[in-house]
Amino acid sequence: DIVLTQSPDSLAVSLGERATINCKSSQSVFYSSNNKNYLAWYQQKPGQPPKLLIYWASTRESGVPDRFSGSGSGTDFTLTISSLQAEDVAVYYCQQYYSTSLTFGGGTKVEIK
């Protein structure tokens, strides 16, 4: 199975500041046939199901604020929140859909400093 390792486990950021979350894959999730990275990011708030934020590593889902952005390719990926808002307090997960055996990262908890 593809292992996704997220870092850090948690981070505290001041309102309006940048938050950066990393996701490292144990193998490449890049499909050369269509030039796409099969990597998504989700946001989960307490008591709620996950919400899709980013897919194909950098495509923002409809309705997601543009302060959320994704980058990276192959095995190393980043989710950036450019200016943290109070409503962004949540746990963030990366997920690969390259393999039929889907896997998630361990999650990163984002809090307000």
Added chain:
Amino acid sequence: EEQLLESGGGLVKPGGSLRLSCEASGFSFSNYGMSWARQAPGKGLEWVSSITSSGATTYYADSVKGRVTTSRDNSKNTLYLEIISLRAEDTAVYYCAKPLYDFWSGYSGSPFNLWGQGTMITVSS
């Protein structure tokens, strides 16, 4: 509006079994492969199983293989997950999830753009 509604969770003794249901509405259910994921209390997300749009092929996580059966009834827009020989470590909220892309998209994989609210399974004596 697209919706997924899980049901069937509850308290079950170790060794017991349960059948979860996920009723879909607002989209062409038969065009989408579907999946189950779970989340133990205070823990991260874990993929459990997927099934193709026709139901012909299923995929399972190693942690549940041999104890779980995923099926679907496209005439009822419903996805099922049957778990037997339940263990304490199966205690979790179980979510059904719909992919962003349907069967006809041609993509070999897809993220999930719709999740149900989840149903809780508690395994305890």
